Amino acid sequence: MGIFDWFSTTDDNSDNNIVVKSTRSKGSGRPMIDITVGDIRKGIATDENGYRNEVVLFLRKNKKDR
Numbered sequence: 001m002g003i004f005d006w007f008s009t010t011d012d013n014s015d016n017n018i019v020v021k022s023t024r025s026k027g028s029g030r031p032m033i034d035i036t037v038g039d040i041r042k043g044i045a046t047d048e049n050g051y052r053n054e055v056v057l058f059l060r061k062n063k064k065d066r
Contacts, residue, residue, distance in 0.1 A: 015041060027051025 015038035024030045025047035035055060039045040045053045060066075 025049075025051055025053055027053070 016036050018037045019034045020037060020040065021035045022032055023035060025033050025045075027047050027049050028051070029049060031047050031049065033045055033047045033053065035045050040055050040057065043055050045055050047053065
């Protein structure tokens with residue numbers, strides 16, 4: 001399954017189980033959050049305190065093509 005397949009399928013249960021990255025929230029206390037495919041689709045990842053973090057993807061060219 002490629003990254004673009006995640007945007008075309010609609011199975012919400014599997015989307016919330018696939019962790020793409022673990023990072024720190026921007027909210028108070030800065031708890032660790034797991035960003036899932038479902039979060040990327042929604043554009044929001046909510047931490048344990050209820051703070052809603054915006055999720056943005058950046059696609060870049062290979063270094064040798066820049």
